[in-house]
Every structure is written in C-alpha cells, then in structure tokens.
Amino acid sequence: MxxxxxxxxxxxxxxxxxxxxxxxxxxxxQKRNAYPPVNISEDVSNIYVHLEMPGVQIEDVDITLSDGxxxxxxxxxxxxGNYYRQERPAGLFQRVxxxxxxxxxxxxxxxxKDGILDIVVPKAEEAKPKKVSIEAE
Amino acid sequence: MTSEVQxxxxxxxxxxxxxxxxxxxxxxxxxxxDMPGVTRENLSIDLQDTDLEISARPEFPRIENASNxxxxxxDCEYRRSFTIxxxxxxxxxxxxMKNGVxxxxxxxxxxxxxxxxxxxxx
Numbered sequence: 414m415x416x417x418x419x420x421x422x423x424x425x426x427x428x429x430x431x432x433x434x435x436x437x438x439x440x441x442x443q444k445r446n447a448y449p450p451v452n453i454s455e456d457v458s459n460i461y462v463h464l465e466m467p468g469v470q471i472e473d474v475d476i477t478l479s480d481g482x483x484x485x486x487x488x489x490x491x492x493x494g495n496y497y498r499q500e501r502p503a504g505l506f507q508r509v510x511x512x513x514x515x516x517x518x519x520x521x522x523x524x525x526k527d528g529i530l531d532i533v534v535p536k537a538e539e540a541k542p543k544k545v546s547i548e549a550e
Numbered sequence: 551m552t553s554e555v556q557x558x559x560x561x562x563x564x565x566x567x568x569x570x571x572x573x574x575x576x577x578x579x580x581x582x583x584d585m586p587g588v589t590r591e592n593l594s595i596d597l598q599d600t601d602l603e604i605s606a607r608p609e610f611p612r613i614e615n616a617s618n619x620x621x622x623x624x625d626c627e628y629r630r631s632f633t634i635x636x637x638x639x640x641x642x643x644x645x646x647m648k649n650g651v652x653x654x655x656x657x658x659x660x661x662x663x664x665x666x667x668x669x670x671x672x
Contacts, residue, residue, distance in 0.1 A: 430567070451620065451622055452610075452620065452621050453618070453621075454617060461611075466650075467584040467585060468584065468651035469649070492571070492573055492582070494574060494575045495574040495575070497579075498572040500569040500570050500571065501584050502569070527589055527609075527649070528649050528651065529587055531611055
C-alpha cells in the first residue's frame with residue numbers, strides 16, 4: 414500500500430480501507446489475487462461453481478472442461494474516454510478449477526445472471542454415493 | 551421490530567466499496583460500478599445536494615443442502631458515495647443496471663459545456 418499525503422489521494426479513505434481489510438470476516442478468503450472470484454459448493458449429485466464477472470458479455474466467456482479441470486476464460490472490455498479513476502479490472506482472464514471427481518461432461522450447464530456466472534457440473538454416476546443393502550441371512 | 555432486526559443484520563454484513571471507473575466523455579461523465587448480484591430492486595441511489603450515495607444488497611444464488619468447498623465472495627453490502635461538482639447537471643442523472651454493472655450517466659450542465667467562439671472577420 415502506498416501512502417501519499419498529497420491532496421490528490423484521499424488519505425483518510427485509504428486508512429479506512431486498510432483497517433477494513435484487516436477486519437474482513439474470515440469466511441471470505443482475504444486473498445483476492447485471482448480473478449474472477451469463485452465460490453464452489455457441492456451436494457450429492459452436482460458441483461456448483463459461481464464466478465463474479467460483472468459486465469462480461471456471454472459471448473466473451475469461454476468454458477471448457479478437459480481432463481478433470483474446468484477452465485473459464487474471458488475478456489472484460491474497456492470503455493474509451495478520459496479516465497479519472499480506473500479500479501475495475503479489464504482485459505483477458507482465465508481461471509482453472511480442478512474437479513477431483515469424475516463428472517458427466519455432456520450435462521454441464523452454465524448461465525449468467527446479474528454478473529454472476531453460474532455453472533452446474535453433474536457428477537458422474539460412479540462418483541455418487543451408493544447405498545449397499547445388507548441382506549439378512 | 552422486523553425492520554429493526556433487519557437493520558442490525560445489515561450492519562453486521564461486511565461492507566465493500568465497489569470497484570468504480572469514472573470516465574469523462576464529450577457528453578458528460580460516466581460512472582461504472584461493479585456490483586455483481588445486484589438487481590434494480592435491491593439498489594438504492596440517493597442524491598442529496600452534492601452527495602451521491604449508492605448502496606445495494608447483492609443476492610447470490612443459493613443452493614439448498616449444498617456444502618461450501620471454497621468461498622471467495624459472499625453476502626455483503628455495497629456502499630459508496632461521491633461528491634458531484636457543479637459541472638454536472640444534477641437533475642438529469644441517469645442510472646442503468648445491467649449485467650451486474652451500474653452505469654451512472656452524469657450530463658454536463660449547459661453552462662459548463664465548452665463553447666466555440668466564432669471569430670468575425672474584420
């Protein structure tokens with residue numbers, strides 16, 4: 414973090430931000446290095462992947478599933494003009510998610526809503542837990 | 551009572567300052583804010599004199615009975631305020647919410663627009 418005391422940078426705000434970052438809840442990972450941020454959850458039959466990518470057009474996103482990993486590639490476009498402030502990341506991005514279970518590649522579904530990409534990856538039949546019935550003798 | 555509880559809950563949420571681009575174009579200023587998960591209904595924009603405050607509660611897709619494996623974003627509150635200068639025509643600010651990005655269009659006031667001065671041939 415750079416602290417510049419000139420009036421151009423809003424120092425009190427930067428301080429606030431610094432402290433805000435310390436007090437962020439531990440549930441949410443503090444490292445925001447990788448883009449886009451991703452949430453992964455699973456239930457018995459599916460793996461759910463949510464990615465935050467506001468402003469990205471559907472046609473600019475490319476999802477590929479290969480060899481046990483899900484690759485999300487995309488491009489966030491710039492607007493042209495005289496920039497006073499630029500905080501929104503722009504350009505090409507890619508994120509790889511490793512899936513440790515066999516999945517049904519043909520039934521993967523993805524949709525985009527309010528800037529959130531929502532991918533549902535169904536687990537393969539053999540990965541689902543099976544009930545073993547015990548026969549009484 | 552319920553609203554009080556809701557208020558308390560809202561205060562406990564982590565607050566984020568959404569990433570913002572401010573661009574000046576010929577017709578005025580454009581402010582873009584990244585607010586994934588926000589729809590028109592849960593967004594509020596308040597303009598008081600020169601202070602423009604934007605706040606929103608995003609809604610993320612929630613799946614019943616699913617366990618979280620990895621989390622990088624979650625329930626939060628977006629809030630950010632701006633001070634608008636006199637150059638802006640405050641009565642004609644337009645806002646559009648699309649694809650998780652809020653676009654605010656702040657047209658320049660008539661008096662602030664650059665005017666071309668004709669030179670008369672003497």
